[in-house]
Amino acid sequence: MKIMKKTYHTFIILVMITTILSAYTCVSYPDYEDENHHYMIYFENKWDKAVVIFAKWYWHAYYTPCKTEVTYESLWRYDNHGAKIPSGGINGDYMKQEDYFETGFTEGDSLLITIFNADYRFLVNYALSLNDLPKLNFHLIYPPTEDMRGIYMYPAYEEVLRQSMHNDSIQ
Numbered sequence: 001m002k003i004m005k006k007t008y009h010t011f012i013i014l015v016m017i018t019t020i021l022s023a024y025t026c027v028s029y030p031d032y033e034d035e036n037h038h039y040m041i042y043f044e045n046k047w048d049k050a051v052v053i054f055a056k057w058y059w060h061a062y063y064t065p066c067k068t069e070v071t072y073e074s075l076w077r078y079d080n081h082g083a084k085i086p087s088g089g090i091n092g093d094y095m096k097q098e099d100y101f102e103t104g105f106t107e108g109d110s111l112l113i114t115i116f117n118a119d120y121r122f123l124v125n126y127a128l129s130l131n132d133l134p135k136l137n138f139h140l141i142y143p144p145t146e147d148m149r150g151i152y153m154y155p156a157y158e159e160v161l162r163q164s165m166h167n168d169s170i171q
Contacts, residue, residue, distance in 0.1 A: 041095035042139045043113070045085040047164055050118040051142055054082045055095050058110045084118070115142050124160045127152040 045051050083094035095111075111133075113126040126140060132151045141148065143164035149157045 040092040042090055042092045043085060044090045044141045045087060046141055047143055048087050050084055050086045052082050052084050052116045054114045056112045058112065113140060125154045
């Protein structure tokens with residue numbers, strides 16, 4: 001009986017040590033960013049109203065957005081939470097990855113960001129490639145800044161600026 005009790009205690013101690021050691025050796029990505037490692041894309045709303053954004057990944061297919069397929073209802077079915085960002089707000093959690101974009105996002109992949117106003121009326125699509133994100137330092141803004149002029153967006157950059165100044169949306 002004494003040997004059995006000692007064996008049981010030894011077994012429990014070994015299980016505890018194994019559990020503790022395995023918890024410390026789990027593979028996880030570092031929780032930091034630098035100029036070559038980004039795991040979040042920040043979205044900043046500089047408009048005077050709240051916006052709702054949806055992100056959709058297209059792996060191995062560069063996506064050119066068109067107005068006709070972009071409706072709030074179609075995106076809600078794909079991603080039923082989106083992210084509402086108040087005027088002046090910044091969100092980094094919505095487009096957060098488990099891996100760095102530099103390693104997980106490859107040539108030929110694209111990211112489509114669709115932006116609606118708070119009434120869910122379409123404002124703009126941004127279509128981003130792997131080359132676009134570093135140029136913008138993984139920081140997107142609505143209304144688009146001069147630095148964003150070179151990324152593909154629908155409607156065109158000038159139209160998006162015009163509509164944002166007039167608190168307008170695409171009909």
